[in-house]
Amino acid sequence: MNTADDLWDYPQPFTLATRVSPEDIDGLQHTNNTVYVKWCEQVAWAHSVALGLDLDSYRALDRAMAITRSEFDYLQASRAGDELVAGTWIEAWDRRLTMQRRFQILRAADGATVLRGLMYFVCIEISSGRPRRMPQAFIDGYGPAVRNTPKTRARSD
Numbered sequence: 001m002n003t004a005d006d007l008w009d010y011p012q013p014f015t016l017a018t019r020v021s022p023e024d025i026d027g028l029q030h031t032n033n034t035v036y037v038k039w040c041e042q043v044a045w046a047h048s049v050a051l052g053l054d055l056d057s058y059r060a061l062d063r064a065m066a067i068t069r070s071e072f073d074y075l076q077a078s079r080a081g082d083e084l085v086a087g088t089w090i091e092a093w094d095r096r097l098t099m100q101r102r103f104q105i106l107r108a109a110d111g112a113t114v115l116r117g118l119m120y121f122v123c124i125e126i127s128s129g130r131p132r133r134m135p136q137a138f139i140d141g142y143g144p145a146v147r148n149t150p151k152t153r154a155r156s157d
Contacts, residue, residue, distance in 0.1 A: 007111045008076035014047040015085030020082045023086040030077035040103045043086040051141045061135050065121040089147040
């Protein structure tokens with residue numbers, strides 16, 4: 001599959017490849033929608049870890065980025081055996097409390113986008129569950145990854 005930037009909605013996604021397993025299939029014989037949510041969570045965590053912010057770091061800082069809202073557009077079906085690539089970008093943040101992350105999942109065989117998603121996050125204090133300002137480690141880790149250059153091509157699907 002050509003995973004060049006021309007297939008992605010935005011340049012330079014952080015990506016994670018996966019294959020649809022028989023366990024991912026629902027009664028309609030395509031990938032269950034909850035599986036896509038799981039893949040988005042997995043690529044987001046992998047990106048966070050790559051930026052130096054893993055679960056141990058979260059615990060040590062008593063801070064975490066918690067999902068407050070998610071939106072998903074299921075555009076095409078995928079089926080058992082399909083190879084997919086999940087991509088993510090940190091789209092926006094206020095450097096204090098909130099962050100937005102975009103997702104796109106491509107089917108390797110034809111480059112088709114099968115899902116687009118958006119998650120909203122808030123920084124919380126793990127011990128209390130209450131919203132708190134991002135620690136400097138979050139600003140240093142996530143900051144350089146924030147996408148600030150929109151792609152100019154129109155989305156066709």
